[in-house]
Amino acid sequence: MSIDRILDLIKSGENSRVEFKSGEFRNESLAKEIVAFANMKGGTILVGIEDNGEISGVKNVHLLMEKIISICRNNIQPSLIPELISISYEDKFILMIEIEKGICKPYKVKSLNRYYIRAGSVSIEPTQEELIRLLQEGGQFHFEVSSMPRTGIMDLDPLKLHYYCREIRGISEHENNSRTWYNLQILDQEERLTIAGSLFFSRQIGRMLPQAGIELNAFAGNDVTSPLIDSLALTETIPEAIQAGESFVKRNSRHLPVFNEEETRRHDIPDYEPFVIRELLVNAFAHRDWSIFGQSIRLLLFNDRLELFSPGSLPNTLNLDRALAGISYYRNPLIAQMLKDYGLMDHLGRGLLKIIKFYHSNHLATPIFENTDTFFRAIVYKP
Secondary structure (H helix, E strand, O other), X not given: OOHHHHXXXXXXXXXXXXXXXXXXXXXHHHHHHHHHHHHOOEXXXXXXXXXXXXXXXXXXXXXXXXXXXXXXXXOEEOOOOOEEEEEEEOOEEEEEEEEEOOOOOOOEEOOOOEEOEEEOOEEEOOOXXXXXXXXXXXXXXXXXXXXXXXXXXXXXXXXXXXXXXXXXXXXXXXXXXXXXXXXXXXXXXXXXXXXXXXXXXXOOHHHHOOXXXXXEEEEOOOOOOOOEEXXXXXXXXXXXXXXXXXXXXXXXXXXXXXXXXXXXXXXXXXXXXXXXXXXXXXXXXXXXXXXXXXXXXXEEEOOOEEEEEXXXXXXXXXXXXXXHOOOOOOOXXXXXXXXXXXXXXXXXXXXXXXXXXXXXXXXXXXXXXXXXXXXXXXXXXXX
């Protein structure tokens, strides 16, 4: 990095991706900033810069580098190795520490036994919900198997549960009991429902998980300010919500009749292929972050397109390029397995790849997929 770029960073001041540190820093203080960046999107620490932006410089760069490496290996858990770059400016040295977004989250300062995240220009301790998301991103915790307080066997829908156990899993009547439901992670040891168990088999899912279900809206125009022609908000189990989404799209879509002159037959081309809608809905429920409360999966139908929002970004190391290449990583492996059991998802997780290939092979507008910090969105245009 050029000195001009460094000077630009200093001029802009500290922010969510940049931190200044004096050359006389405390080990725990530096470890805290490194941990905060690694737990978020990564960042840059400029050592030898005071809080007011004054360039004070550092002494004995090589010894300082060794000290920083030691801090990253011994004061941070799990340990990490940042990139260290020494830059000279006039008669002083600035040491730049580049921290990448961590893949083994959450990181913590070992001596303090505390986790940190970056919020603006400061590093703070995460809330319980934020820590849960860090654990999920690092693959160390699956929120879907969390227990639901004040729930029990009486909250299970016996028809849905017995159908799954007997007809889908082939479990005998003799074995269809609470012990088996515990082994399937539908219940915990105290016979409370898990998140996944509630999402598939609870009687009143809206009471226990208000973020469950799906919001469905159809508009007469091309944006949300257009007149609303159909709307439905459902807090149902995942299989029922997927079925409702498919029916909603079918009810508010058209079929274009196309005649084949050679066969003198009419072929109806739907606005949206049924398998595309199912794949999008299944993907949304399989990957959504269930620890995000107050938000449901949303499907919006416009005159020219369909949009589907799923709360939460793609999990862990799964980025958009990998997802579109058919690489799968499940934030909710138990929910994904149940979707496979119901025949709603294949065992390779190729849903988005199949959709892309379908639109390419039929010379149709390529769907748009957007992954942000707060949601995943799919946009599919009409033929």
